[in-house]
Amino acid sequence: MSHDHHLTVGSLLISGTLCLIGLAYLHQWMRVAWLVPDGVKGWRAFSFFVGLFLVWVALGTSLSVLDHQSLTAHMVQHLLLMTIGPPLILLGAPWRLLPQRPPLSLLEVIAQPFRHPLFHPLVGWLGAAAALVVWHIPSMFMLALRSQTWHGIEEASFLAAGILFWLPVVEPSRNPSRMPESSILLYLFLATLPCDIFSGFLVFCDRVVYPVFLSSSQAFGLSALEDQQCAGALMWTCVTVVYLIAGTVFAARLLSPRWSQTQPMLQFESERSAVRRDAQGMEAV
Secondary structure (H helix, E strand, C coil): CCHHHHHHHHHHHHHHHHHHHHHHHHHHHHHHCCCCCCCCCHHHHHHHHHHHHHHHHHHHCCHHHHCCCCHHHHHHHHHHHHHHHHHHHHHCCHHHHCCCCCCCHHHHHHHCHHHCHHHCHHHHHHHHHHHHHHHCCHHHHHHHHHCHHHHHHHHHHHHHHHHHHHHHHHCHHHCCCCCCCCHHHHHHHHHHHHHHHHHHHHHHCCCCCCCCHHHHHHHHCCCHHHHHHHHHHHHHHHHHHHHHHHHHHHHHHHHCHHHHHHHHHHHHHHHHHHHHHHHHHHHHC
């Protein structure tokens, strides 16, 4: 089956799914945005929809097919799914729009995601590093190019790894670890290391790492080696800039007097809510 057919079918499915997610968010935002604690302001909703749009660009447009022809196109998709789209979506704070008293236990689990060990910062860091390393091993890279199923798994793992990585950065006070929030700065710095090593390797390597692009990349006016160097430089620059912006914003927030005053109260409220849920669980038993 041709890539064009897969693009058409996949684009419809992805576009429909993302539209439903966007409509559900908009519906809840219009109903309860100003009623929930701290509110979900307009800039957060705008951020959510921009992030959703970037995910659609990565998955529902011809970009998902161009990555079979150019390593630079593949890198653009990678960056949209892991580095740019997820933090914008999470800034939209969709969990704050969930019902305060959900009728089903499943919704209660969804409404309290940050207490699950899966959302520990260490898991986020390891997941992002693993997605970067594993899918760029030449054999795994070729597997994703040859199989639409594995290509979809690759894209899904990029997005999932991006969400897990950015959760403790966007909502540091709600992650299940007991690490000081200032450690997020170290978390961001260490996350740049795998990206810097891999992108530096692509930029300075004097041979083509993925021979599949030896002929196809010439269609974009670049040799395979130039395409590889462009992909590495793009990753190096984008990751550095995005992480630097995130670290600067986070450091400014940490140093803000208002942030210092509100954190003890937020921690107290979080602990009190946990105690209340535990007590309710014991009563139910």
